[in-house]
Amino acid sequence: MSLIRPFTGLRPAPNRAADVVAPPYDVLSSDEARARAVGKPHSFLHISKAEINLPPATDPYSPAVYAKARENFDLLLKQGVLARDPEPYYYFYRLVMGTHTQVGLVAAVSVAAYDAGRIRRHEFTRPDKEDDRVRQIEALNAQTGPVFLTYRHDAKIDAMAEIVTRGKPDVDVTTVDNVRHSLWVVHDRKLIKAMTEAFEALDRLYIADGHHRSAAAARVAAARRAANPRHTGEETYNYFLTVIFPDNQTQILDYNRVVKDLNGLAPEAFLKKLDGSFSVEPESAAVRPARAGEFGMYLKEQWYRLAIRPERIPRNDPVKRLDVNLLQDHLLTPILGLGDPRRDKRIDFIGGVRGLKKLQRRVDSGEMAVAFAMFPTSIHDMMAVADANEVMPPKSTWFEPKLADGLVSHVLD
DSSP: OOSEEOBOOEEEOTTOHHHHOBOOTTSSOHHHHHHHTTTOTTOTHHHHTGGGGSOTTOOTTSHHHHHHHHHHHHHHHHTTSEEEOSSOBEEEEEEEETTEEEEEEEEEEEHHHHHHTSEEOOBOOOHHHHHHHHHHHHHHTEEOSOEEEEEOOOHHHHHHHHHHTTSOOSEEEEOTTSEEEEEEEEOOHHHHHHHHHHHHTSSOEEEEEOHHHHHHHHHHHHHHHHHOTTOOSOSGGGEEEEEEEEGGGOOEEOEEEEESOOTTOOHHHHHHHHTTTEEEEEESSOOOOOSTTEEEEEETTEEEEEEEOGGGOOTTOTTTTSHHHHHIIIIITTTTOOOOTTTOTTEEEEEGGGOHHHHHHHHHTTSOSEEEEOOOOOHHHHHHHHHTTOOBOSSOOEESSOOOBSSSBEEOO
């Protein structure tokens, strides 16, 4: 069983991509998705966030949502808005966001490789989020949200990508967030074979974004394998939808935290407790950390600059010295009393692309009590943690630009 293989993608029909492609399901709230889909009956949000077509009070995890997703999916197929490619292909996918460009390969990746640890992980998953993705895959009988993988860049793969992307893309759309999405279908069988062999030569791939989607795909594969007495390993459910980018083209932004309360502490008492592990300086403007070990904190309409005290940093531990762990181990858990962040409902996470004003709004509204602005984790730190078979706290990395939903889907025949 090869690490990657081509597949017969389900894609927007010619000239329909601009009507279909949408942000990933997990970067928009239901209200944001509902607003984004107004006047766009073919937007993939009607599938990935199907609660927008149900009453506003609908639980996004209710059976009605998955049934509506399937109904909307079938409608786009019936209308010819989505069409299946005639043969298995690879696809090169280029994203351009401002001055940043990255090119990756859209491929089906082996679930067996994931189960064996050849696809390296750096996060645990939240059970409720994982269950949601399982239900979505089962409802649609398709994987519609790609997993973002990365690898240590390889000159042979770079050269093949450059050859293909010289030509005119089969799809070229710019979304409302000013990200340009371009797709090239790889028809050449020799090139497809060469790409398969080049990736087979890599010792491992790394999940950058999409731990819940990959875990869900593995669970679906295990269930279908157990239910199939004629299982061969070649069935489509044995592979999952990915886009694979070289590490030197990835871009990680900050992934910030907001917490609902101060664990029963008055603001003054909370600030006093910080002194044991952090220096704390009030600032007159929003604080974006300038280096590792530094944090911005917003509390009661006031920004502070926090710096972890040097003696608190376990410099020989590649996991414990990460900023996300320093904040967890010296503030979120011991002072704010947060438990497992995968399950604790008192904490939420906000991608840096939304800006520091989003943190302020969540606190100023009274919904949250305190916000923390983080310094971005580096891709090499992430890979080192994964190589050590360790994990970072959830939501440690925010990759931008985000991959579009609906550009290519993987149907489970």
